[in-house]
Every structure is written in C-alpha cells, then in structure tokens.
Amino acid sequence: MDRTQTRWLVLALGLTAVIAAGAWADWAFGWVTPAFDFVAHQFYEIPMLGRIRRPSQLVLVRWHLGIWAAMAAGGLMLAPWLGRHARIALTIFWIGYAIRATAWICGGNVPLVPGDSSHYIEVATSVYRGQGPVKHYVESFFNDYPRIRLNQGVLDDWATPLDAYVRAATFRLTGVAPGASIDATIAAAKGCSFLINLLALPALYGFARRRFGPVVGLTSMAVLAVLPVHAIYAGFVLRESLVALTSILAVWTIVEVWNSNGRWASVAWTLLAGLCGGLSILARNTGLALVAASGLNALVRLRRRPLLLVLWGVLVALTILPWAVATTREYGRPFYAYTSLFEYNFSWTVHHFDRGNTRPEQFYTWANAPEIVRTKIKSLIIIAVYSTMIVGLPLAAGYLYRLRKGDRDAPGRDLDVLTATIFVVFVAATIKSVADVTQVAQLGRYYLPVYVVMIPTAVAGVIQWLEKLRIDRRAFGWLAASYVALVWADPTWAYDASWFSHPYQLHWPALREAGEWIKEHPERVPPDARVMTWFPWEIRVTSDRTTVLMPRNYSAARIDEVVRQYNVTHILWGSFDAQEHVDPETWGPYLEQVRTALGLTTAKELHRSPREMFYPVRLYRLR
Numbered sequence: 001m002d003r004t005q006t007r008w009l010v011l012a013l014g015l016t017a018v019i020a021a022g023a024w025a026d027w028a029f030g031w032v033t034p035a036f037d038f039v040a041h042q043f044y045e046i047p048m049l050g051r052i053r054r055p056s057q058l059v060l061v062r063w064h065l066g067i068w069a070a071m072a073a074g075g076l077m078l079a080p081w082l083g084r085h086a087r088i089a090l091t092i093f094w095i096g097y098a099i100r101a102t103a104w105i106c107g108g109n110v111p112l113v114p115g116d117s118s119h120y121i122e123v124a125t126s127v128y129r130g131q132g133p134v135k136h137y138v139e140s141f142f143n144d145y146p147r148i149r150l151n152q153g154v155l156d157d158w159a160t161p162l163d164a165y166v167r168a169a170t171f172r173l174t175g176v177a178p179g180a181s182i183d184a185t186i187a188a189a190k191g192c193s194f195l196i197n198l199l200a201l202p203a204l205y206g207f208a209r210r211r212f213g214p215v216v217g218l219t220s221m222a223v224l225a226v227l228p229v230h231a232i233y234a235g236f237v238l239r240e241s242l243v244a245l246t247s248i249l250a251v252w253t254i255v256e257v258w259n260s261n262g263r264w265a266s267v268a269w270t271l272l273a274g275l276c277g278g279l280s281i282l283a284r285n286t287g288l289a290l291v292a293a294s295g296l297n298a299l300v301r302l303r304r305r306p307l308l309l310v311l312w313g314v315l316v317a318l319t320i321l322p323w324a325v326a327t328t329r330e331y332g333r334p335f336y337a338y339t340s341l342f343e344y345n346f347s348w349t350v351h352h353f354d355r356g357n358t359r360p361e362q363f364y365t366w367a368n369a370p371e372i373v374r375t376k377i378k379s380l381i382i383i384a385v386y387s388t389m390i391v392g393l394p395l396a397a398g399y400l401y402r403l404r405k406g407d408r409d410a411p412g413r414d415l416d417v418l419t420a421t422i423f424v425v426f427v428a429a430t431i432k433s434v435a436d437v438t439q440v441a442q443l444g445r446y447y448l449p450v451y452v453v454m455i456p457t458a459v460a461g462v463i464q465w466l467e468k469l470r471i472d473r474r475a476f477g478w479l480a481a482s483y484v485a486l487v488w489a490d491p492t493w494a495y496d497a498s499w500f501s502h503p504y505q506l507h508w509p510a511l512r513e514a515g516e517w518i519k520e521h522p523e524r525v526p527p528d529a530r531v532m533t534w535f536p537w538e539i540r541v542t543s544d545r546t547t548v549l550m551p552r553n554y555s556a557a558r559i560d561e562v563v564r565q566y567n568v569t570h571i572l573w574g575s576f577d578a579q580e581h582v583d584p585e586t587w588g589p590y591l592e593q594v595r596t597a598l599g600l601t602t603a604k605e606l607h608r609s610p611r612e613m614f615y616p617v618r619l620y621r622l623r
Helices: 003-029 032-041 047-081 084-107 116-128 162-174 182-212 214-226 228-235 240-259 263-283 287-301 306-331 338-344 348-352 369-391 393-405 413-433 448-469 473-488 495-500 503-520 536-543 556-565 584-597
Strands: 530-533 546-549 570-574 605-608 617-621
Touching: 003 047, 032 047, 047 084, 047 503, 084 182, 084 214, 084 228, 084 495, 116 162, 116 182, 116 536, 162 182, 162 240, 162 263, 182 214, 182 228, 182 240, 182 448, 182 536, 214 228, 214 448, 214 473, 228 240, 228 369, 228 448, 228 495, 240 263, 240 287, 240 306, 240 413, 240 448, 263 287, 263 306, 287 306, 287 413, 287 448, 338 348, 338 413, 369 393, 369 413, 369 448, 393 413, 393 448, 393 473, 413 448, 503 536, 503 605, 503 617, 530 536, 530 556, 536 546, 556 584
Parallel strands: 530 546, 530 570
Antiparallel strands: 570 617, 605 617
16 A cells, blocks of 8 residues: 555544544534534524524534535545546535535425425325325315315326325335324435435436546536535425436436447437436426427437337337326326416416416407517526526536537537527427516526536536636636635525525424324314315425415405315414515504404314414314
8 A cells, every 4th residue: 555545544544533523522512502503693694593493403414414524534535546536526526415415404304495395295295195196285276176175185286296206205215104203204305305416416427427528527517516506405395306317317318329329229228218208207397398309309310210219209108108197187188287377377376366367368368468578578588697697607608608619520519409409498488388577587496407407518618618718727726616606606596595594484383383283183173174274285294184275365255265165174374474565554453354254253263373483373163
C-alpha cells in the first residue's frame, strides 16, 4: 500500500473516530438539540412553524447526520481503490444527499403542500388495503360522485396511479400500516420520495455518460445534485421525484433503441423503452407529451427498422392499457382527470366551490377571445422567463448554444434534437391546455421532466462554449460556485419551494387532533359518516372517514346544497384560509352568520380544538 492509499485510510479511520465520539456525546449530553436550535433559529422567520416542525426535525437530523457521516467514512475507505472519476462521482452524490436531507429536515415530518401531500398518502393507503387507486373524498365540484354517497372509494381522477403503487410498496417493505401511526405513515411516504429522488442522480449520470462521455456525465450529475427544482422534492410527499426518474429512463431507453446495432440488443432496449415510456405516462399525464415527442423522433431514427418502432408503441400501449380502461369505465374517457377541465376556466379554483365550465363551447366564445389570447401570450412569456430562472441562465444559454453550434455528427446530437422536441411539445400542450396563468407560474413542477432530460445537452453546450472561450481551468471552481449561488438565490422560482415558508402547516396540529379524536370516538362519528371540511384530504388521512370539501365561496346556500347532495352527516367548522383584501373587523362576524345560517349550534357541537392551537376547529353533528 502506497503513501496515498495510507493517507486515505487514515482519514477514514479518523473520521470514524470523530463520528463515534459525536454519537456518544449526543447520547450522553444531547448536544445535537441545542446545536440544531441555534442553526434553525437563524432561518425561521415564523417561529410558530418552527415549533410545529421541531420534534420531527430533531429525529430527522440525527438519522441523516448518521447516514451522511457513515457515507463519508465509507467513501474515504473505498477511495484508495477508486479512480479520480469515481471519487468525484461519490462526492457529488454525497453533496446531493446532504442537500436533499436538508430539504426533508426543513419541512419536517408533516405535510408540506395542502391537499396534494395528503392525497398521495390517501390513494397509496387505498392501494395498500387492496382497494385500488381510489380516494374517499370529494375534492372537486366539476363532477358528481355517487360512490361517495355509498361510502365507497372513487377512482382517482386527479393523479395517475404509479406513485400510489410505489408508495404502497414502500409501506409494505417498511412494515408501516398507513393510518395506524400518522408519524410513521408520513415518514415512510417522505422516505419513498427521498430515495427515488436520489436514484435520479446515478440514472442521469449513466444516461449522459452513454450519450456524451464521462465528463458530461459527471457534470450533469453535479448539476442535478444542486438544482433546486429537483432537490426540494426529496422532502415532499409528491410524485415529482418519480416523474423525473421515469422520464430519464424513458428518454434514455428510446435513444438506446435507435443507437443499438445488434439485433438482440435492439430488441432488449425496445422492450425496456416500451415499459419505461408507459411508466412515465403512469407517473404523470405529462408523460404523454414526452412519449409523443419520442415517437416523432423515432419515426425518423427508426424508419429503416419499423418493427422496433411498432414493438415500442405496442409495449407503451400495453403498459398504460389497464389505467386507460379503468378511467374509461369510470369517467367515459381514457386517462380522464378533472384537471383537464381547467382548460375551460380562467380560474382553476372554480372547481373548489362550483361546477364551472366543463365543455369547450362554454369557454371558447368571441366574448372570451381577447382574454384567451392575452393568457396564451402571457403563458409563453412566463415559460421563457421562469425556465431560465429555474435552471439558471448559464445552463439555458449553454443549451441554446449547443442547439445552434453543435456539430451534426457530434456524440449526443440525436438527444439534442429529441429534448428540443420534447420542450416544444410541452409548450404546445401548455398553451393549448392552460387558461389560468397562475398554473403556468407553477411550471417548475410540471416541466421538471423536461428540465432533467435537457441537462446533458445544456452541460455539453456550456463545456463547448468554455472551451471556445479558452477560459483557464482554474476558474472553473469559481464558475461552478457562482452557478450554485445563482440558482439558490431565489429557489421559489420553482414554485413548490415556497411551501417551506408558507404558513399552511399552522393548520396541521388542529386538523390532526380533530381527526384523531374522530377516529377514537366511533360512537360519535361512525365509520360510515361523511364529514364536510375545509381540508378533506388531511381529515381523511387522520380520521379514516369519508370527507367532502366545503365549498370555498363561504356561501351558506352553496354549503347547504352540497350537504344535501352528499348526505353529509358532520361538519368540521374552522381552519379557514385568511382572506386578502378583506376587513378582519367584518370577516369574523360574517363567518358567524354563515355558521348560524347552517344551524351549527352549541347543541350540535361534538368537539372543539384546545384553545392553544392555531386555526382551531369545531365538529358538529348534522344527523
């Protein structure tokens, strides 16, 4: 063993000793708690959020510190037998882990996104229980749900089912029975997102290396490791981590099909490409655009091997066929989602209190034409500006440079064209389907698969540009640091990053307490009850009762109409969102008038939140 190898092992043993000493000191003196409080206090501008998150954050800090330190020690022990390239790859993965662990810790083990996070837990719970991808609540008034009146689950018409099955499998593998312990349920659900998010790093590395070579592969992995629009989702119970991973695999495998020469290799890659393409669609409906763009490129690349193209298309169709059949039987359209009706409404939030427009002739009128045109133009501007801010100007410029200046015969040129096609198809689908620009402003979530598969081309463009400029390599470290600072200067360009500071979690303690009270008192709120609430997703997860969204227009008449429509038995009153531009002096009395008009009297009250809780709620019996 030479001196360099010995040095690596000494560092590994030294770090292991430090880790052991730190673990013992925390066991004996609990130093992690005051250290965490000191660091956390530098960032939390809303101390109330910190108080809600802190218990789970302390658990997460200890777990992630231990794993992160063990990874570092293990990497140092392996370093003597690894090449420079492998050591850099492990370091990038280690940094990526640290960023994603920080995201998880910052949000704590509580739902971060109102409605969405609990929705994924609910549908995964249904799959775990053998009921299929169904939900047990009304969350939209675009449609009527007769099954809810029978206390049956309705087929999920918001999200495609792959995430639910993957998360249900996580519950099985970890031995967590969803709902038995809400803390364990959320931990397993977030852990699933975390691991899938991490898997995207080696997947993108392998993909980029195959197409462009080791330098671009390593740099692409580094960019994804630090990119906020991907890293933050490691701490969310959302499907975006799964969407990113399946998109990488779908694009990688179809590119391998038309680049493979051997007969059996081509067939094997085609089988994988068909499966991965179908899974990308089952991860999110936007996969349809990705697969469509891949198909357009395959028509050219595989024109001399049409049987492979047909086989790929058949396998994609077979993979998505069960879901297409299920949605057609339930809703009359394959891949139906109520979000497809947003296209016909200038405000997508209309479905939270009324039926809204559900047919194109209701929306596409001459009277609406000027506003429709304005919305489409503004959407294009938002896509261009937000995309540049989310991935960073250097990466966006590098991508365009590669498209314009890349050699036609250069490695990866086919991927350049494919990703450009994917982006164009996504933009066209957005312009066609979106009528509310507030949705486009959230494109970090919807365009994540596009950004991820575009990274290798963008990185290749940046490297090509830097080589042309003949910049001294000693400046590369500063350039990399500047890029990281640039994309993290305001990560809320990727909209979901804003949930780390939004006060939604202040609602959670009272909702959780009310849900657990309902579950513990089946004689007061029987299992076949239907509870109307402002947050049907969270109450369903915490109480295991069928829930109905309270119409969010604060109209007593509309609330009463929905109560009769779904034979609501209980109302959970309270936890309302604060209204902007409304005088608080009149808002409180108005809510009391609505409550009185609904007949929610003290005599019907079953339970109320303890006084010390934020956003308290009261539970009333209707029948």
